[in-house]
Amino acid sequence: MGNPRAFLTIHRQEAGYRPVEDRIDDFSEVEQTLNSSDRRRQASRCMDCGVPFCHWACPLGNKQPEWQDFLYKGQWREAYHVLEQTCDFPEFTGRICPALCEKSCVLKLSCDEPVTIRENEVAIIEAAFREGFVQPVTPVRNGKRVAVIGSGPAGLTVANQLNRKGYEITVFEKDELPGGLLRFGIPNFKLSKNIIDRRIRLMEKEGIRFRVNTMVGKEILAKDIVKEYDAVCVAIGAETPRDLPIDGRNLKGVHFALELLGQQNRLLESIVIPPKSIINCKGKKVLVIGGGDTGSDCVGTANRHGAASVTQIEIMPQPPIGHNPETPWPMYPQVLKTSSSHEEGCLRRWNLASRRFIGDKNTLKGVEVEEVEWHSSANGGRPEMKLTGKKEIIEADLVFLAMGFVHPEQEGLVKELSLAVDTRKNIVVDHKHQIADSKLFACGDAVSGASLVVRAMASGRETAKAIDNYLTK
Missing domain, CATH: 3.50.50.60 (FAD/NAD(P)-binding domain)
Structure with missing residues (x-):
């Protein structure tokens, strides 16, 4: 903790939005950014609390005090490396997360001026891309293949985590482009789609294959996907509207x-x-x-x-x-x-x-x-x-x-996949995100119902661990 008294003298400063008369005529992102100096000043307000409630509130378990301290000291590379340990896609959460961490910040309680955690997060990842800290990772392949059905935040997280562990990953997406609701649900004025494209290009360089316009159960049969892959993860979201x-x-x-x-x-x-x-x-x-x-x-x-x-x-x-x-x-x-x-x-x-x-x-x-x-x-x-x-x-x-939304659009898909693995057990998802003790797994909104992007990503990380444990038993 570099400046233990900064929170007493420096007030919360948000980047704010572009003027209404400017932004109302386009679909560009409405949120502005602070310069690097102001961003570091905002990071200095973190008190590195004895009990970090920000960490407690974050579904991903982000280590906010640690990367806030690196950011305050101008150590952007180090801040990025701490951030990426727990969050696969800070460029998404840093833009559209409701910032559960900020609502539990001690400065929210004491003076209603929590640390600008979300804005600091996106500043770190954007600096990492800009300065070249983000580079493709080439893992050593272990010879096993995993199919991920759905390319929303949960599916992308499963794919990213397992790819880094050496699995050969193919992501199947029913729509024209990857991203799920990030792509076709969230407006561009909140999340510019070039941000998604940038991440997808990186994942492709790392060896992940994306098959778009491919509805599992239609363009490719469930029994074929079960036969071809060592594990299958259902990450189809909950897109059926109420x-x-x-x-x-x-x-x-x-x-x-x-x-x-x-x-x-x-x-x-x-x-x-x-x-x-x-x-x-x-x-x-x-x-x-x-x-x-x-x-x-x-x-x-x-x-x-x-x-x-x-x-x-x-x-x-x-x-x-x-x-x-x-x-x-x-x-x-x-x-x-x-x-x-x-x-x-x-x-x-x-x-x-x-x-x-x-x-x-x-x-x-x-x-x-x-x-x-x-x-x-x-x-x-x-x-x-x-x-x-x-x-x-x-x-x-x-x-x-x-x-709101009521249930997965392809709820019948799970039944098809379960029949393909010839399971005779109840088709339920257990605490390991596993379906009927088989090679089938599920995560994200497909399991929980409609929720937050950050929770979908946390579910994706947990499911990736479960799949890895299953395939390395």
Whole structure:
């Protein structure tokens, strides 16, 4: 710890966002960066606590105090080497992680100015790429082959970890390009896709093969993949969106959030979309149903299209502002979050349940909503929702459903693979991420349900260890 008193004199300084009037016309990343001198000053604020709650809160177990100290001292190479020990892709987490570590920082508790851990992390990895610290690793091959189905953060982590151990890795991806939801779910203004491309090129140089446009069970049979590889890892995510089966659901203008987000990212990749299928919010009244990050991404995308208005509604109550006694430090605080997309223009409302979609000649015109109230459960369980009877109609030309995800899109794939290994046991994933004590493994959202990128990566690392243990028994 180089400067034990820096936190007393140096305040938290965030890089902030590009001005709204500048960023609203493009899909470039909205977040700015600090210069190297300011970044080192921010790293000096880390107190190297006796109990590092930042380390405790991070699903990956990142050693934040260690690399903060190296960064403060200007030892960027050393900071990178400590960071890469626990995090395979800091360029992803440093941009899109909600920074569980910062919410548990002792400076969050004492003065509400936690260390800028996430920004420092991405600064380290970008310096590492820029200065040439990141170089391809050529492992000694052990003669065993592993197939990874899915190239999202969990799949990429499994592939990266096992490749470094000498396994020959092939990653199968059903979409046009690798990356999973990093590629076709998260908008470019949060994660530029050249960042993904840079990492994929590095992984290819290290020997990992990517087979895109390949649906396992369709373009390649499950039985063939089981026969050809010594182990198979299912990392297909949980992309099936939660639907809203109310009257008018089939009206033209009602879409799932990923229809908009995935299509927009494909257009930016110059992937051809049939003209009649293109969703354009320009001049439209847009309603986003769902108050989470996916809904926020729809807000930002609609604003960049030039929507006439954007409204986001949520069935739950508005979270507290600033502090929530129900989620005290060092827990992640459930408080009102205002994203860069919200700052660009959005009316936000809470306690509204959608009752029916209203249309004219099969075209959406509005949504009838009803105000709800939430009451504590008598037995201390989940709060109970009650309709109030107060209804209104929100005019809308386009609606995007952003209410989360329910289960893996290819849940039948696991059954196909299990039959291919001739298992007679229950098809369950155990604590080792292994399916039915076979050569099949699973990780990420396919196991846990929709969660954070950082948790998917942590699951990928654990699964890679389990596969390695299985193949070296």
